Amino acid sequence: MPTPDKRNETRAGTDGRTVQDIGGMDFGPIDMSEHDLAHWEKRVDAMIVLLNTKRHVFTTDALRRVIESYNEQQYDATAYYEKWVRALRNLVIEQELITRDELAQKLKEAAQQFEASGRAVAAGEVPWDDTGVDEGGRS
Amino acid sequence: MKLETAAPMRFKVGDHVRIDDRSSLGHCRTPSFVRGKTGVVAEVLGAFRYPEKLAYHRPGLPAQPLYTVRLRQNELWEDYAGPASDHLDIDIYQPWLEPAE
């Protein structure tokens, strides 16, 4: 069972603000451009809502808790649904619905499917643990 | 929201309250920019399961009363440029509130 026994990273140059605690800071002018959501992003949203409200695998606050454990660079540089799919991954492992090994195998297959359909696959993996708090509940 | 186990309500609309300035460990829905500040209860929203426990797969009971606290912007920010009548409303859970003068 995960516990809040480890402090999340705080933002450089602030007096102890954790990454999400940005009210009152100044991140510059607002980019007004509109973006449609990609289908994969809508599916992340759908899977999360179903696992949260229908299957009761995790709560909204658990998702937020995981997102709050990312380091400052990753928090600031990743898009909304990138943050959420990573949190989804971590929580279904934490709640023992899937294992890391199963996921590793499925990631390989998914990459192959993309390639087979004519899409290149960018290198790299969605980062794991930043602070030890959210890596499958183990610290 | 009616839940079986709820902590007793300590505040009502119009009460002056101070938001604690303790530091927190783990998930918390009280932003740092309002900690240590004083405002007025504008709304009593009911009792809700506590997010600091829900975040760790615990039931979050007893449900905690939730209040909309109204703060003056010119008391929140030293350099607030707008008029004295501008306010900020924020929803704060009872464990973070104490009575103020």
Added chain:
Amino acid sequence: MHDGHDHDHDRTFQPDHDRGPATPYEVLERALHTLFIEKGILSAEEISRRIDEFDTRTPALGAKVVARAWVDPGYKARLLADTRAALDELGIDIGEIAEFKTVENTPEVHNVIVCTLCSCYPKGLLGFPPAWYKSLAYRSRTVRDPRAVLAEFGTVLADNVEVRVHDSTADLRYIVLPMRPEGTDGMSEDALASLVTRDSMIGTTVLKAE
């Protein structure tokens, strides 16, 4: 100046979602989707249904509610008192994640909504939030200098109007009931609804009659 309305010609160019390389996040999503289905955790059908259902949530739904509140004072009172029940009256089910609360703009008070800690938004009524609502810039600055943020949206309010920012930190999602524009007497409810923009229900813009 950008008033955030939803017409196609206002969308900036965006690369075709299916052309660039699949990012690790997209690969992860596909892997999880497949695993959930193979393991019987979720079904493909219910995931699809949920996506389709969410596509029915758009600002037009919120606009309908606003127009009803403008023409029917009893409905408006019920909307302000218990938003979920008032939406139920119109057959709108907002789901289980959050409670909704409507805050009313008046000549004395202008409301604007933000979620500094994440991006809480009344999705069950308005659909997905705009990217700017979720941005670090909006989340960080709106509580501190709302009038400067509003000015970026082309909205300027007199000093004798209170600007009231709501930081949705808990389980309530806020919707702004904008003021009915002048010169709209006698308009039909449908015509009124077509005046209501998404951004006016977030509070970053005020409405003017066309």
